[in-house]
Amino acid sequence: MLSRYYSYLQFEDALKTILETLGQKSLSDIEIGKSVNGRSVYGIKLGTGKIKVLVWSQMHGNESSTTRALFKLFKSDSFNSLLKNISLYIIPILNPDGSEKWTRVNANNVDLNRDAIDLTQPESQILRSVFDDFAPDYCLNLHGQRTIFGSLDGDQPAQISFLAPAGDLEKTISQARLKSMQIINAIHGQLNNRVSGIIGRYSDDFNINCVGDYMTSKQVPTVLFEAGHSGDDYSRDQVTDLMYESLKIAFKTIQDSLVVNESNVVDAYNSIPHMSKAYVDVLVKNYRSVSGLQTLSVQYHEQVKEGVLYFVPILIGINREDVLNGHRVIDLNDFPHYNDDLIIEGNLEIRSKSLDIEIFY
Template sequence: MGDGYNYSKIKVEKIRGRYINNAHIYGFINSLKGSCRLEMLGESVDKNPIYVMNVGQGPNRILMWSQMHGNESTTTKAVIDLLHFLNNGTTLANDLLSKVTLKIIPILNPDGAIAYTRVNANNMDLNRDALNLTQPESRFLRAVFNDFRPHFCFNLHDQRTIFNVGDSNKPATVSFLAPAFDEERNTSPTREKAMRIIVAMNQALQKIIPGQVGRFDDSFNPNCVGDSFQMEKVPTILFEAGHYQEDYQREKTREFICTALYKAMYTIGNDETENYELDKYLEIPENKKLFFDIIIENANILDSDLGENECLGILFKETLQHDKIVFIPEIAEKGFKPNSFFGHKIVDCLKEEDLNWLRRERVLESMD
C-alpha cells in the first residue's frame, strides 16, 4: 500500500484451512504480549469460552467480531493475521495502535465453530437475534457493545462461492455493506461514514483483485446485528469473505480481508474518512448469484432426461469429516443453456479428458 504494510510478513501459517475453532487459535492469541490483552468474558450455550482481544490505546474505538456463524472462518484467520501485525512492534503498527483501540472477538459462536454449523448449539442464527437476545452469545456481544461504546463496528462473515460481481464473470472475493438503519434504506451521517470507509477499502483491494469486490444486498432487517448497531448510530460495516480462483481453503481471501481491515483502521486512525467520495460507494457493483462450482456442458451424454446442449450446475456441500472440511459435489441445477451461469470450473462431456476428470474427482457420483 506504499506505507510499509506487507501481508507476506504477517500471515500466521500454522492457522490455516476452513475448520477453525478455539482449539486452533488459543495458543496463538494467548501468546501475544505488549499491547494485546486476552480476556475470557463470556461462555456459549455449551459453556465454551468466548474470548476477547483488547488491543491499542488510541482514541478511536473499533469493535469487530468473527465467526458469528460457526462455519464462516476466513475472517477469523484474517483477524489472527491482523493481530500478528499489530503485535510485531514495528513503527507502523505502534503508530496505528496509538490512534485506535480495538476490541476483537475472534470466534463469537464457539459451539458452531466446533460443529462447523452456521447456527449455535440451540440451532439459532445469532445474526437473527439482535432484538430478542435469546442466546448467551448474542447477549455477550450486546454487553460488549454497550460497555465499549465503539465508534465503529466491523461485522465479519464468509459468503458462498455462488456470488459474482455485478454482471461480470468474476467471483465476489470480498464484499462489503454499510447496513441500512430503516426500511427505506436512507443514508445518514453515520451510514455515510461506513460507506466512505468501504470506498477506501475498495480502492486498496482493486489494486490486488481488480473487479472482484462486490456490494452486498442492503435489505433492512432489524434482527440482524449490523442493522441493529447502525440503528444505534454507530457506523457498522459488513465484511463478506468470498471465493478467489482455485482457493477453496480461502488462504488467499484471508489476505484480502486482512488488508481491508488494515486499510479501514488506517483510514479511521488517521482521520482520512472524509477523503473518500461517497458516490464511489454506489459504484461498487452489487453481488449476484450466478456461479456454480462446476458447470457440466453437454450433460445429456450423462443424463438422458436432458436435451441437447443442456448443462448441469454442481455446488459443493462443505462437510466436516475427521476435523477437515470435505467438499462434496451435489447437483444444484439441471437443464440450463451454456452461458446462462458462470462456473469456477467448466467441463465438457464431449471431451474425453473432461469426462475422465469427472470420474477421477468423483463428481459423477452426485448423479447416482
C-alpha cells in the first residue's frame, strides 16, 4: 500500500504490479505522454461497457489520497462488477513532476487546473487529447484539499468535499450538471453518517480555465472529488478509505443511470453544506506574550526531503478572526506552566515539547 508520499518510481512499481494482477499490458504500453521533466504519464483502459468514464488524479502533485484510493479500488474484489456497463480510462497521476517534489504545480510552476483553455503545458495537452479522443460520458476529477476547510460555523472540519462545476457564467442547471449532482447526492446520502465532520460543497463560480468547468461546458457530466482532513489523519489513511467508497458509489450511480427528477436532485444537492476556510492545524489560545493574551494559528507546512514528507508547524497568524477552529485546540489557561516552553523562531517555526508541537513525519 502506498503511503501518503511516494516517489514516482515507487508509484511506477506499484502500478506495474497492479497491471500484472489485472492482466493488463506493461508500463511502456500505457504511456500516453511525458511531463515537463520527461516522466511518463500513464493511461489505463479497463472494461468494455458502453458508458465511458474518464478519471484522472494528482493533476496537483501534492494530492495523493485519491490516487491511493484508485489503487485500493483496483485491488478490490468488487472492481470487476463495478465495470459491468463501463469503459474506464484512468490517468492515475497527471502531474508526475509535482508528485515527485510534492508541489501543487507542475515543473514549470503552472497550476494545471488553470490551464484548461490555454493548454500551455504538456500535461494539460495530454488530458485534453484523451478527453477529445476517448469522448467520455462522465469525468471524475480527483483532488485533495488542505486542512483549512470546515463548516461555515467552524464547528466541524470538511473531511471530503465535492462539486458539480458550472459550465457557464449563469451556472445553468444543464443535464450534464444534473447527472454530476446526482452522483454527489448518492455519495452524500451513503457516506454522510460515516465522515468525521461534514461532507462539503464547493462554490460553483464559473472559471473556464478550470478543467471541470471546461468539461461541463462541453456538456460532459464532471464531478470534482476533494479528499480533505479531519482530526489527526495526517497520513490521510481514513480519507483515502472514504474516497475509495465515494468512487464505488460514483461508479454504481453511473451504471444505474437513474432517471433524473430535476427539482429533487437540485434540492438535495443544495442541502449539502458550503464550506469556509475556518480551520488551522493547531489553535493555541491564551498565549501570554509581551503584547498580551493571544490566539496563535499554527499550520503545518508540508515538505519532502530525501523521500520523506515532513510536517513543519508554522505560525501563520495571531488573533485571526477568520480562523474559527483547529484540528487540535490547546488552551494555555489549562496548562499555564507550558506557556514559556512555547518557542516562536524567527522564521515563524513554532515548537513546544510539552505541548507536543514539533516537526513530525
